[in-house]
Amino acid sequence: MYKIKQFKQIRQNAVQSGKIELLKKVNNVLLIELYNNQSMTIGYCVKCRDKRDIQGAKPYTMKNGKPAVKGTCPTCSTAIFRIGRG
Numbered sequence: 001m002y003k004i005k006q007f008k009q010i011r012q013n014a015v016q017s018g019k020i021e022l023l024k025k026v027n028n029v030l031l032i033e034l035y036n037n038q039s040m041t042i043g044y045c046v047k048c049r050d051k052r053d054i055q056g057a058k059p060y061t062m063k064n065g066k067p068a069v070k071g072t073c074p075t076c077s078t079a080i081f082r083i084g085r086g
């Protein structure tokens with residue numbers, strides 16, 4: 001189990017020094033950790049217009065280096081995207 005706090009520090013250093021590749025790697029680790037802790041599986045379904053557990057939620061890093069989660073709505077199978085680390 002990684003220490004999330006430690007990675008957040010590394011992440012901040014990566015942001016400050018402009019190391020995008022490192023930032024992406026750290027983001028992915030953080031996202032996996034957060035995902036494993038099930039703290040970011042809730043997203044907003046635009047079709048249901050309600051919050052849903054994201055089915056098959058997978059963390060990923062967007063092209064701009066920001067973390068996000070994608071999956072589907074368990075009720076209507078619409079794709080749910082969630083930007084952020086929760």
Ligand SMILES: [Zn+2]
Nearest residue numbers: 045048073076
């Ligand atoms: Zn839905």
